[in-house]
Amino acid sequence: MIEVDRLEKSYGFARALKGISFSVSKGEVIGFLGPNGAGKSTTMKILTGYLSPSGGSGSVNGLDVVKDSLAVRALIGYLPESTPLYTDMRVDDYLSFCAEIRGVPARDRKAALARAFRLCGLERVTGKNIVELSKGYKQRVGLAQAIVHEPPVLILDEPTSGLDPNQIVEVRKLIERLGEEHTVVLSTHYLQEVEKSCSRVIIVNHGEIVADGTQEQLLAKQPGGGLRVRVRGPEAAVLTQLKELLVDVPVEVVDRNDDGNDDGNDYRIAGDGDQAPMAEAIARTVINNGWDLLSLQRETPDLEDVFRKLTLSQAEAANV
Amino acid sequence: MSNVITSLWGRETRVIFRRELKSYFLSPIAYVFGGLFLTVLLFLSAKTSLVHGAPATMQPFFLYLPWLFLIFLPGLTMRLWAEERKLGTIELLLTFPVRTSQVVLGKFGAVVAYLGFILLLTLGLPLTLGAYGSIDWPPVLGQYVASLMFAGSFVAVGMFWSSMTRDQIVALLASIVSLSVLFLLGNPSVIEFFGSNLPLWCAGLLNGISPYKYFLSIARGVFDTRDFIYFTCFCGFFLYANVLVLKARRESKG
Numbered sequence: 296m297i298e299v300d301r302l303e304k305s306y307g308f309a310r311a312l313k314g315i316s317f318s319v320s321k322g323e324v325i326g327f328l329g330p331n332g333a334g335k336s337t338t339m340k341i342l343t344g345y346l347s348p349s350g351g352s353g354s355v356n357g358l359d360v361v362k363d364s365l366a367v368r369a370l371i372g373y374l375p376e377s378t379p380l381y382t383d384m385r386v387d388d389y390l391s392f393c394a395e396i397r398g399v400p401a402r403d404r405k406a407a408l409a410r411a412f413r414l415c416g417l418e419r420v421t422g423k424n425i426v427e428l429s430k431g432y433k434q435r436v437g438l439a440q441a442i443v444h445e446p447p448v449l450i451l452d453e454p455t456s457g458l459d460p461n462q463i464v465e466v467r468k469l470i471e472r473l474g475e476e477h478t479v480v481l482s483t484h485y486l487q488e489v490e491k492s493c494s495r496v497i498i499v500n501h502g503e504i505v506a507d508g509t510q511e512q513l514l515a516k517q518p519g520g521g522l523r524v525r526v527r528g529p530e531a532a533v534l535t536q537l538k539e540l541l542v543d544v545p546v547e548v549v550d551r552n553d554d555g556n557d558d559g560n561d562y563r564i565a566g567d568g569d570q571a572p573m574a575e576a577i578a579r580t581v582i583n584n585g586w587d588l589l590s591l592q593r594e595t596p597d598l599e600d601v602f603r604k605l606t607l608s609q610a611e612a613a614n615v
Numbered sequence: 616m617s618n619v620i621t622s623l624w625g626r627e628t629r630v631i632f633r634r635e636l637k638s639y640f641l642s643p644i645a646y647v648f649g650g651l652f653l654t655v656l657l658f659l660s661a662k663t664s665l666v667h668g669a670p671a672t673m674q675p676f677f678l679y680l681p682w683l684f685l686i687f688l689p690g691l692t693m694r695l696w697a698e699e700r701k702l703g704t705i706e707l708l709l710t711f712p713v714r715t716s717q718v719v720l721g722k723f724g725a726v727v728a729y730l731g732f733i734l735l736l737t738l739g740l741p742l743t744l745g746a747y748g749s750i751d752w753p754p755v756l757g758q759y760v761a762s763l764m765f766a767g768s769f770v771a772v773g774m775f776w777s778s779m780t781r782d783q784i785v786a787l788l789a790s791i792v793s794l795s796v797l798f799l800l801g802n803p804s805v806i807e808f809f810g811s812n813l814p815l816w817c818a819g820l821l822n823g824i825s826p827y828k829y830f831l832s833i834a835r836g837v838f839d840t841r842d843f844i845y846f847t848c849f850c851g852f853f854l855y856a857n858v859l860v861l862k863a864r865r866e867s868k869g
Contacts, residue, residue, distance in 0.1 A: 306867060343710040347865040369712035379703030381634075383641045396630045396711050440707075 303350035313502040324474040326493030327482035335482040372441035397444040411439040431462035527559035528586030631721025671748025689790035692773025761833035764846040768826040771853035801827025
């Protein structure tokens with residue numbers, strides 16, 4: 296459905312996209328993740344024809360986004376970042392304008408509007424001026440605008456940014472519903488959003504794709520599942536003992552909890568697989584030495600770990 | 616090529632046109648602008664025309680009109696693209712399945728239609744004059760058409776500047792300066808001054824690019840198809856430049 300091949304974009308000397316490639320099949324819901332300035336919006340703007348690429352190519356349904364821009368744009372429903380709207384218009388007038396300019400024939404327009412209103416839960420505000428609406432409702436108007444012509448592809452740039460938690464849940468449900476009929480590419484900062492509503496995740500950083508796969512695939516790549524143990528006792532001695540016990544397994548102090556109380560240190564023990572025997576051995580060592588074992592838990596990696604690991608540089612990571 | 620030309624005033628252009636025109640009547644700016652413009656214009660012309668014993672003529676009206684366009688229009692046109700940028704709606708507008716030229720033409724058409732509406736409101740003046748004296752209607756109507764084309768040429772320039780910059784004030788100043796120069800070049804005394812210092816063809820060329828020159832020629836009551844062609848080309852040139860600016864922005868940050 297969407298093919299992106301070595302897409303590049305430079306703004307002056309700054310290279311916003313350094314040749315990214317990915318493809319999206321029909322019916323997928325893709326979560327585009329990345330820190331600010333990673334190139335998410337730029338990619339979306341190129342696919343929707345707002346910007347032209349500096350190199351590489353993109354296509355939707357086999358149509359080139361540059362050469363067949365008009366045809367591609369007709370296939371897409373787009374919600375730009377920060378949801379621009381003609382705020383002086385009424386909700387129904389605005390939606391009618393969007394439907395008309397996208398070529399929804401007059402006889403189908405009423406039904407198209409009704410469908411968009413229903414899907415986005417806008418029935419109660421159709422006669423209001425957009426400027427009077429709350430942020431959540433404005434966001435829904437933006438989404439309604441993107442789906443009113445029933446496009447096969449939806450491109451949503453941060454559809455939930457700036458919303459309160461309740462609104463986020465609502466918009467997320469809406470996107471899930473839309474995902475049943477449309478191919479969706481959405482960008483977001485909220486990892487939960489991706490975990491809940493996306494079938495695949497693409498993580499971009501500094502204009503490059505650093506990960507592309509289902510959540511399970513990404514989590515499987517993340518080393519983790521290590522142990523985290525909190526011990527009250529002399530740091531040097533604990534470290535030496537643990538290292539003696541666990542030959543060749545990296546042990547490090549991850550948190551000294553030095554807030555005045557003697558809450559002990561957090562040690563992280565790398566490794567994966569079945570760690571029950573290791574946990575047992577560690578517990579015994581700590582107790583035998585007369586130190587206090589305050590907690591011992593298994594670390595389970597989540598998407599956030601994957602994201603942070605892939606998008607933070609070494610220097611930044613050290614400061615976290 | 617022919618399909619490009621027919622698409623210029625196609626369905627999409629008309630949709631943009633209607634939305635824009637409607638937005639003028641939804642926004643207070645249009646009312647304030649229209650009210651102020653009409654007040655100043657009618658006051659000035661009525662002061663000279665609606666005086667006991669004065670001849671029933673629209674000459675003062677059409678004398679002041681271009682100057683008021685020069686003063687008022689840059690303020691109206693500076694927002695045309697800057698506002699879309701501020702709201703971010705330009706990103707919607709340029710990602711609808713619509714040609715950039717259609718967006719530009721729809722917007723331009725809406726401003727011209729709005730100004731046409733304002734000019735219609737001034738018809739009260741010649742109607743009043745006609746009731747008390749005799750008005751020669753054909754030239755007056757010709758002058759109205761000329762005024763609208765003249766205004767259109769100013770709108771095309773102002774809109775071009777609005778597309779060039781994010782800053783409304785820069786667009787305003789650039790429009791005022793360039794329109795003033797164009798205006799002065801059409802002024803006979805300015806051209807006389809140039810004529811005595813520059814080669815004749817050069818003075819003629821400078822004079823020939825000024826919309827004011829063509830306005831004056833129509834205002835004298837001579838309606839020549841060449842004047843009409845001139846205005847079409849002049850507007851076409853700046854509107855095309857506008858399209859190129861918007862397209863060039865796709866290469867940069869948009």
